[in-house]
Amino acid sequence: MTISLDFLSVLAQWPLLATGVLWTLWLTAVAMVFGLVVAVACARARNTGPAWIAIPVGAYVELIRNTPFIVQLFFVFFGLPAIGVRLSPATASVIAMVLNLGAYGTEIIRAGLLATPRGQIEAARSLALTETQVFTRVVLPPALKRVWPALTSQIIIVMLGSAVCGQIATEELSYAANVISAMNFRTFESYIVATLIYLLLAIGLRRLLNWAGPRFVFGS
Amino acid sequence: MSVAADASHRPPIVEIAGLRKSFGDNEVLKGIDLKIAPGEVVAIIGKSGSGKSTLLRCINGLETFQSGGLTVDGKALLHDSAAAMRALRQRVGMIFQSFNLFPHLTVGRNVMLAPTLVKKAGRGTAEAQARRLLDRVGLAEKFDAMPDQLSGGQQQRVAIARALAMEPAVLLCDEITSALDPELVGEVLRVVESLADEGMTLLMVTHEMAFARKVSDRVVFMHQGRVHEMGPPEALFGAPQTPELQQFLSSLHD
Amino acid sequence: MVDFSLWDILRNLILSARWTLVLSLIAFVGGGVVGAAFLVLRIWRPAVFDRPVGAYVQLFQGTPLLMQIFLSYFGLRLFGVQVSVWVSVSLALTLYTSAFLTEIWRGCVAAIPKGQWEASTSLALSFGEQLRHVILPQALRIAIPPTVGFVVQVIKGTALASVVGFVELTRAGNMIANVTYAPFTVFACVALTYFIMCYPISLYARHLERKLHVRGG
Numbered sequence: 001m002t003i004s005l006d007f008l009s010v011l012a013q014w015p016l017l018a019t020g021v022l023w024t025l026w027l028t029a030v031a032m033v034f035g036l037v038v039a040v041a042c043a044r045a046r047n048t049g050p051a052w053i054a055i056p057v058g059a060y061v062e063l064i065r066n067t068p069f070i071v072q073l074f075f076v077f078f079g080l081p082a083i084g085v086r087l088s089p090a091t092a093s094v095i096a097m098v099l100n101l102g103a104y105g106t107e108i109i110r111a112g113l114l115a116t117p118r119g120q121i122e123a124a125r126s127l128a129l130t131e132t133q134v135f136t137r138v139v140l141p142p143a144l145k146r147v148w149p150a151l152t153s154q155i156i157i158v159m160l161g162s163a164v165c166g167q168i169a170t171e172e173l174s175y176a177a178n179v180i181s182a183m184n185f186r187t188f189e190s191y192i193v194a195t196l197i198y199l200l201l202a203i204g205l206r207r208l209l210n211w212a213g214p215r216f217v218f219g220s
Numbered sequence: 221m222s223v224a225a226d227a228s229h230r231p232p233i234v235e236i237a238g239l240r241k242s243f244g245d246n247e248v249l250k251g252i253d254l255k256i257a258p259g260e261v262v263a264i265i266g267k268s269g270s271g272k273s274t275l276l277r278c279i280n281g282l283e284t285f286q287s288g289g290l291t292v293d294g295k296a297l298l299h300d301s302a303a304a305m306r307a308l309r310q311r312v313g314m315i316f317q318s319f320n321l322f323p324h325l326t327v328g329r330n331v332m333l334a335p336t337l338v339k340k341a342g343r344g345t346a347e348a349q350a351r352r353l354l355d356r357v358g359l360a361e362k363f364d365a366m367p368d369q370l371s372g373g374q375q376q377r378v379a380i381a382r383a384l385a386m387e388p389a390v391l392l393c394d395e396i397t398s399a400l401d402p403e404l405v406g407e408v409l410r411v412v413e414s415l416a417d418e419g420m421t422l423l424m425v426t427h428e429m430a431f432a433r434k435v436s437d438r439v440v441f442m443h444q445g446r447v448h449e450m451g452p453p454e455a456l457f458g459a460p461q462t463p464e465l466q467q468f469l470s471s472l473h474d
Numbered sequence: 475m476v477d478f479s480l481w482d483i484l485r486n487l488i489l490s491a492r493w494t495l496v497l498s499l500i501a502f503v504g505g506g507v508v509g510a511a512f513l514v515l516r517i518w519r520p521a522v523f524d525r526p527v528g529a530y531v532q533l534f535q536g537t538p539l540l541m542q543i544f545l546s547y548f549g550l551r552l553f554g555v556q557v558s559v560w561v562s563v564s565l566a567l568t569l570y571t572s573a574f575l576t577e578i579w580r581g582c583v584a585a586i587p588k589g590q591w592e593a594s595t596s597l598a599l600s601f602g603e604q605l606r607h608v609i610l611p612q613a614l615r616i617a618i619p620p621t622v623g624f625v626v627q628v629i630k631g632t633a634l635a636s637v638v639g640f641v642e643l644t645r646a647g648n649m650i651a652n653v654t655y656a657p658f659t660v661f662a663c664v665a666l667t668y669f670i671m672c673y674p675i676s677l678y679a680r681h682l683e684r685k686l687h688v689r690g691g
């Protein structure tokens with residue numbers, strides 16, 4: 001039995017693929033920005049906050065880390081409407097991704113914060129900086145630098161995880177592959193092309209984050 | 221002191237001819253010629269970077285070399301043959317600066333492991349031998365202890381017992397006291413001295429000059445990858461010929 | 475419309491969670507065997523196997539698991555192999571697990587000091603004897619916490635099998651949500667069930683990690 005693989009009919013749909021890629025990148029970018037903010041806030045809360053904040057934050061983190069992302073997504077998209085919160089696929093995707101990255105990021109950043117040498121904090125306090133200034137100027141940047149590789153890996157995991165969002169018709173890359181395969185019945189080839197694009201995105205994103213981290217996030 | 225006098229009539233146990241070794245572009249050994257007689261105690265001294273440890277590690281095959289000849293017990297080194305290398309390492313033992321005891325095994329099992337696996341010794345025989353050797357290095361009561369419960373000097377003595385369990389013809393000692401606190405150095409050197417007295421062929425890279433002077437039959441001074449000076453300890457330490465050796469010896473007194 | 479009690483929902487979910495656990499077990503055991511084989515190859519002949527296995531790992535770590543499952547499901551069919559969903563999903567998850575485990579374990583072996591290799595080599599031990607008696611016993615101790623931690627990843631990964639129709643916990647949740655018109659409750663229960671399966675394992679992995687460092691590992 002001869003198998004004929006036809007990649008050209010898939011590649012001919014490059015506008016759809018490009019749209020999908022842009023959506024994937026857009027989702028990832030938004031999730032990254034808001035997710036990191038959530039993560040920093042929760043990490044701080046869990047480390048130094050009072051119990052009535054730290055415990056709920058802990059519960060949130062453990063809940064997200066011990067349930068599959070697809071279930072979190074389904075809950076946000078299918079479950080919330082039952083209590084009156086109706087969201088578009090894209091919004092639901094972003095919210096789920098932010099909550100997801102926020103939780104994993106919390107643990108990563110927590111570890112980075114806990115590794116701060118005692119002397120740094122004492123020196124900063126002695127210079128009469130406020131607690132907030134101590135945190136944002138002295139403690140946080142080195143902590144982020146410390147955990148940047150782990151954080152980068154987690155962002156890439158979230159980017160790859162966004163493929164699931166196509167299941168609720170968010171128009172990202174995996175959804176584009178589904179649409180293309182419905183058009184030309186080249187399901188296998190569509191998925192191969194999408195998978196290779198994801199691989200390139202993952203490699204590219206890692207390089208980008210390694211380059212951008214020192215420049216924009218923790219000013220090395 | 222040792223049996224080197226009549227050993228020189230027997231064929232050399234280690235024969236090195238024109239050995240050259242490079243790490244990438246960096247040539248570390250620039251043509252070494254050396255013959256070691258059975259029962260001889262040879263100390264190798266020199267600055268760090270002179271190639272002393274590399275030379276030692278070539279002899280038991282932990283490092284490969286690019287050109288030249290190396291024979292142990294009449295057999296040339298065959299890096300490609302795993303069986304030949306295993307046979308070599310049964311004849312040549314090594315003690316390391318960082319002891320390298322197996323942390324997950326007791327002291328006794330550390331000593332017994334290789335004879336049981338390689339020489340296929342029975343457990344009873346291996347255990348008896350291990351106890352004997354540990355007694356010999358003064359650690360009979362530590363048979364069931366774990367390595368992390370021992371001091372540095374004790375660990376190194378266990379390492380010596382472990383190497384001796386394979387009944388090697390040659391023992392390579394790579395700066396075996398350099399990582400020890402000063403007060404623990406003596407106990408290790410005493411064991412090595414007793415090995416020398418019994419006629420073991422020893423090649424020691426060492427910084428313990430007084431010890432080298434006392435125990436060795438021959439001292440080799442290495443400088444920038446070559447054997448720079450060689451001779452009996454009184455000659456080398458008492459009357460160094462070359463400026464490099466003179467400078468090296470005087471720098472030790474600083 | 476039939477009224478469904480919470481207990482009905484939970485009961486059905488828990489029954490389908492069986493398949494989640496079975497699939498996880500298959501993936502973990504299969505992935506462990508394949509991962510271990512790749513590990514040994516990588517240590518034994520690094521010049522030959524390091525790049526290919528490294529590429530294999532990069533492939534599975536750099537692409538979505540969902541895509542891997544799709545490719546396994548549709549790919550096998552394309553090549554004329556008529557396999558059940560079980561086989562295609564098990565295959566995808568096994569290979570996925572093998573890539574991650576082999577990388578975790580490689581890190582553990584790399585953490586063993588070079589001196590252990592040199593000492594055992596100098597004692598004339600063969601490669602196999604070195605692995606079995608000196609290296610792997612030490613690497614195993616370091617490897618247990620992250621390996622146990624990865625079990626949680628595998629369990630969560632099985633949820634994606636639902637997308638190709640494999641009936642496990644998430645798919646059951648979808649079906650029950652459709653039937654009961656109670657997606658909030660149902661998906662909350664699905665999440666809870668995963669949580670009950672995964673959280674104890676996560677805690678145990680963390681406990682093992684702490685124990686390892688207290689002992690001076």
